[in-house]
Each structure stands twice: as structure tokens, then as C-alpha cells.
Amino acid sequence: MNEAETVKEMAEILRRAQSLRSPIPALRDVAGLDAGMRPELAYKVQQFNVDHALSNGRRVVGRKIGLTSLAVQKQIGVDQPDFGTLLDDMVYGDNEVVPMTKLLQPKVEGEIALVLSKDLPHLHTTWIDIVSATQYVLPAIEIVDSRIADWKIGFFDTVADNASSGLVVVGGTPRKLEGLDLRDCQMAMKMGNQVVSRGTGANCLGHPLNAAVWLARKMASLQQPLKAGDLILTGALGPMVAAKAGDRFEMQISGIGSVAVQFSEIKTGELYE
Numbered sequence: 259m260n261e262a263e264t265v266k267e268m269a270e271i272l273r274r275a276q277s278l279r280s281p282i283p284a285l286r287d288v289a290g291l292d293a294g295m296r297p298e299l300a301y302k303v304q305q306f307n308v309d310h311a312l313s314n315g316r317r318v319v320g321r322k323i324g325l326t327s328l329a330v331q332k333q334i335g336v337d338q339p340d341f342g343t344l345l346d347d348m349v350y351g352d353n354e355v356v357p358m359t360k361l362l363q364p365k366v367e368g369e370i371a372l373v374l375s376k377d378l379p380h381l382h383t384t385w386i387d388i389v390s391a392t393q394y395v396l397p398a399i400e401i402v403d404s405r406i407a408d409w410k411i412g413f414f415d416t417v418a419d420n421a422s423s424g425l426v427v428v429g430g431t432p433r434k435l436e437g438l439d440l441r442d443c444q445m446a447m448k449m450g451n452q453v454v455s456r457g458t459g460a461n462c463l464g465h466p467l468n469a470a471v472w473l474a475r476k477m478a479s480l481q482q483p484l485k486a487g488d489l490i491l492t493g494a495l496g497p498m499v500a501a502k503a504g505d506r507f508e509m510q511i512s513g514i515g516s517v518a519v520q521f522s523e524i525k526t527g528e529l530y531e
Contacts, residue, residue, distance in 0.1 A: 265299065267268055269306040272405050279362050285415050300417035301480075307420065308343045313505030319489055321342040321434035322400065322422040323469045326462045327415075336413045339463070341473055342421025344489055352430040353518045356401065364403045364424050364501045366519070367494040367507040368445040368455060370466045371398040371428055374490065379483040381472035388467050391486075394432035397438070397517045399447075399453065399509050400491055401425040404500060426491060429517035438513050441465045445495040447509040454507075457496025466492035 268285055275282045281402040285303075308318070325331050325339045350356055358364075375393035403424030406415050416422045440459045463469045469492045477483050484490065501507070501521055508518040 261299065261302075265306050266303045267446055268303045268418060272303070273310070273323045275405040275482045276362070279488075281362055281405055284410060284412065286412075286416055287504070290293045297413065297417060300414045300436070306344065308345075308358075311345055316345045316347060318343055319346050319349060319487075320491070321473060321484065321488065322421055322423060322426070322491035323473050323493045324402075324416065326469050328463075334411075334413050334416075339469060339472055339493065340417050340421050341476060342423040344423070344426065344491070348425050349425065349489065350425060350427045352427065353520065354427065355522050356425060356427065358503045358524050359522075361399060361401065361424055362405060363409065364401050364521075365409075365498040366447065366455075366491065366501050366507050367400045367402060367498050368457065368496055368511065369375035369398045369400050369449045369494055370443075370459065370462070370492050370511065370514065371396040371426075372439060372466075372470060372490040372492060373432070374484060374486055377483060377485050378474040379478055381475060381478045383471055383478065385467060385471055388474065389471045390424075390437060391469075395435055395438060395492045395514060396430040396432055397509060397511045397515045398491060398521050399427045399507060399517055400494070401427070401501065401519070408411070426489075427517055427519040428489070429515050433514055433517045440467060443514060444512045447496065447499065447507055449499070449505060449507050453527050454499045455496040457494070459495060461495050462493040464496075469493045489508050 284305040322342045323339050372392050374391050376391040401424040403420050404422045443459045445457045503524045506520045
């Protein structure tokens with residue numbers, strides 16, 4: 259099997275897992291490939307499915323950065339983050355009900371989101387470029403998800419699987435970057451009255467804007483630069499928390515605001531309609 263056929267096969271396997279809501283083993287096992295699969299190949303699988311989505315009327319509205327925790331990078335055996343693509347039907351507003359039928363094995367993360375006012379085409383985008391291009395900041399709950407059973411993922415799996423993307427819920431009160439402390443801000447996520455995740459901006463590559471700089475440079479190198487209007491999820495500020503039908507989470511970031519999400523209940527037979 260040549261590379262193009264391999265990419266197509268793995269992309270179709272991931273789409274089928276999503277449509278059937280049935281997680282699969284690691285891609286190297288499913289596709290009969292060895293564990294040394296190249297990151298570049300994984301990104302080609304991701305892009306194949308993005309192109310498939312675009313051909314079916316969806317549109318790109320931004321990007322997400324994953325693996326921004328140094329501890330998680332070490333666990334997976336990599337020394338850099340990864341990225342995924344945000345599509346229009348992945349974005350929900352504050353306190354909306356998210357349908358569980360769109361998800362397989364979701365987890366939630368508290369994050370800082372940026373919305374850009376300028377394109378970022380430079381290979382060596384600087385911190386100042388990011389500051390200048392940030393129109394506003396929003397709190398966000400990323401709902402990560404995996405087509406890989408039991409979240410037993412390696413770097414190749416998560417990259418090919420669109421950086422383990424699911425959905426994102428964004429807050430409704432934009433804040434200007436000026437005066438915000440994105441490094442030392444405190445994040446707390448509650449399920450009901452119980453705090454289930456805590457963290458700070460420094461947990462995201464030392465500062466969320468460090469993650470944004472990495473992403474801007476990476477996308478420019480791939481000739482897919484970040485653009486004005488893009489929504490950027492900069493990465494988790496604290497541990498992931500598993501979510502199930504009926505759960506409600508509210509996340510607060512000091513100085514930035516709050517955002518909440520309600521997961522729908524599942525009616526009998528709904529997952530199989």
C-alpha cells in the first residue's frame with residue numbers, strides 16, 4: 259500500500275468510528291503499520307478528513323493546540339505540541355446543551371481562547387505579533403474526544419484524529435488582552451458544586467501566548483497561516499475530566515470570566531438511530 263492509500267484508509271477508519279460512535283484500537287494496529295509512523299503522515303490523515311469535511315459544506319473557523327502540558331508530552335514521548343482544526347459545527351455558545359450523540363468518550367478541559375483580528379503569515383511570528391493580532395480573549399471549555407478506544411493514544415493517533423478534537427464551548431463576554439494576566443490567572447472547573455479541575459495559565463507551555471506563537475509559526479510553515487477571525491484554543495490549563503450524559507460543568511478563569519456547558523441526556527435507542 260502506498261502512502262496516499264494508507265492516508266485514505268486511516269482517514270476513512272476514523273470517520274467510520276465517528277459515524278458509528280464505536281471507538282477503534284490504535285491506528286498502527288488497525289492499519290497494520292508499525293509504531294514508527296511519521297508525524298507528517300498523521301497530519302496528512304488529519305488534513306484528508308478536514309478536506310472531506312470542507313467538501314461536504316463545513317468550514318474552518320480556527321485551530322486548537324494540544325499537548326501543551328510538558329508532563330503529557332513526556333508521557334506520550336514528544337517534545338512539542340500538536341494542532342487540530344476547528345470546524346463551524348464544532349463550536350457552541352455559553353451554557354448551550356451539547357448533544358451526546360456527537361461524542362464518543364468526551365472529556366472537558368478549561369482553556370483560554372483567542373480571536374484574531376489580523377492574519378499571521380510569518381514563519382517567525384513573534385510574541386508581539388500575537389499580542390497585536392489578538393482582538394479579544396474568551397474563556398472556553400474544550401470537549402476533547404477520541405476515536406481511539408479507552409484513550410490509549412500515541413502521538414500519531416492523536417494527530418491523525420484531529421488532535422483528539424470533539425467540540426468547544428466559548429464564553430459570551432470578550433475581554434481585551436490589555437490588563438489581563440494570562441500567565442498567573444487561576445482556572446477552576448466545577449461539576450455541580452465540586453471543583454474537578456484547577457490550573458493556571460502557566461500550565462500551558464509557561465504562558466498561553468507561547469502556545470499561540472508555536473501554532474502561528476507551525477501553520478505558516480505549512481502554508482496554512484492563521485487568519486483574521488480565527489478562533490484559537492491555546493491549550494489546557496488543568497487536568498482533563500471525563501464527562502457523561504446529563505453532566506453540567508462551569509469553568510471560571512480569574513480576570514477573564516466564566517463559561518458553562520450542559521451535556522444532554524440520551525434517550526433510549528438514540529445512539530443507534
